[in-house]
Amino acid sequence: MFVKQTGFLTAKTLRMAILGVGLLSLFPMANAGNMYVFKDSKGQVLLTNVVNNGRPAGDNFQKFTQTVKVTYYPDTNVHSYSNWGSNEAAVPASGSKNKNAYDSLIVASALRHGVDPALMKAMMHTESGFNPNARSPVGAQGLMQLMPATARRFGVTNAWDPAQNIEGAAKYIKYLTNRFSNLQHAVAGYNAGEGNVSKYGGIPPFRETRDYVQRVMSRYNNLYRNDPNLQARR
Numbered sequence: 001m002f003v004k005q006t007g008f009l010t011a012k013t014l015r016m017a018i019l020g021v022g023l024l025s026l027f028p029m030a031n032a033g034n035m036y037v038f039k040d041s042k043g044q045v046l047l048t049n050v051v052n053n054g055r056p057a058g059d060n061f062q063k064f065t066q067t068v069k070v071t072y073y074p075d076t077n078v079h080s081y082s083n084w085g086s087n088e089a090a091v092p093a094s095g096s097k098n099k100n101a102y103d104s105l106i107v108a109s110a111l112r113h114g115v116d117p118a119l120m121k122a123m124m125h126t127e128s129g130f131n132p133n134a135r136s137p138v139g140a141q142g143l144m145q146l147m148p149a150t151a152r153r154f155g156v157t158n159a160w161d162p163a164q165n166i167e168g169a170a171k172y173i174k175y176l177t178n179r180f181s182n183l184q185h186a187v188a189g190y191n192a193g194e195g196n197v198s199k200y201g202g203i204p205p206f207r208e209t210r211d212y213v214q215r216v217m218s219r220y221n222n223l224y225r226n227d228p229n230l231q232a233r234r
Contacts, residue, residue, distance in 0.1 A: 038064035144169035
């Protein structure tokens with residue numbers, strides 16, 4: 001049996017767990033770093049990229065004392081993330097033809113939860129290109145690319161429904177902005193998980209996350225922060 005520890009793990013990592021330890025070297029990770037495989041005395045296996053002094057981090061994982069494999073994975077080429085567009089104003093062809101189609105939902109949810117609607121729109125632009133049917137390779141869904149666990153956490157029962165998706169994202173962004181006093185850290189937490197932001201004391205050293213934060217903040221400041229359609233409703 002495999003156990004996945006909390007960390008920045010992708011669907012490819014989970015497929016590795018299903019296929020077995022011996023196949024780890026065949027699959028690239030989404031971010032640079034080491035992937036560790038540990039065993040306990042009963043043969044149960046832990047797959048993790050979160051360690052402390054060569055052992056799994058966290059009190060619940062101290063029984064995993066035998067190191068089975070350590071594999072280093074290089075950074076992915078961030079320019080393969082085509083949904084981010086060739087420039088900050090770009091929207092992929094698969095996205096909505098109308099960038100303003102979800103403004104009323106964005107503003108309503110943002111006001112309910114004390115979130116800046118311009119920030120939400122910049123994140124939606126970067127997450128899905130305004131495509132409500134977007135699905136990422138790791139299973140993120142809809143306009144704001146909610147992972148199933150995140151959707152459940154914030155009461156979303158149908159992540160493909162734009163209103164629910166946006167509402168759940170607003171709740172999550174509010175949580176992140178409350179947890180991190182730095183707005184860029186909150187945006188990084190949306191991409192890489194709040195645990196990684198806490199672990200690294202700021203934006204994690206993942207190229208994807210750093211590129212994501214830069215693109216979101218650029219779109220926020222240059223495209224949406226002064227958008228009168230969003231400002232008028234704040």
